[in-house]
Amino acid sequence: MENGKVLDMQLLYVEDDENIRKVYERYLKRKVKSLIVAVNGEDGLNMYLKHKPDLIVTDIKMPIMNGLEMSREIRNIDNAIPIIVTTAHTETEFFQEA
DSSP, X not given: OBTTBEEEEEEEEEOOOXXXXXXXXXXXXXXXXXXXXXXXXXXXXXXXXXXXOSXXXXXXXXXXXXXXXXXXXXXXHOTTSOEEEEOSOOOHHHHHHO
């Protein structure tokens, strides 16, 4: 790491909650070379197609397209991309599906 940034890391962060998104966006911008932010799964899928990031961090429960649906679509295109799924929910169905 140089200057606290991960070299050549392009991260896609997908979160629908504006307050959470702003907090993590400020933090992540300092840790990665390039940060792409999306507000729901559909937006995340479009940003993935446009930018082809190195890593995706996504919430599960979002409007329009949830994080698991988005992840499935992306996996159909690129089975090797690392995807980290986050959630504040404790419903076991989400964990099992993830």
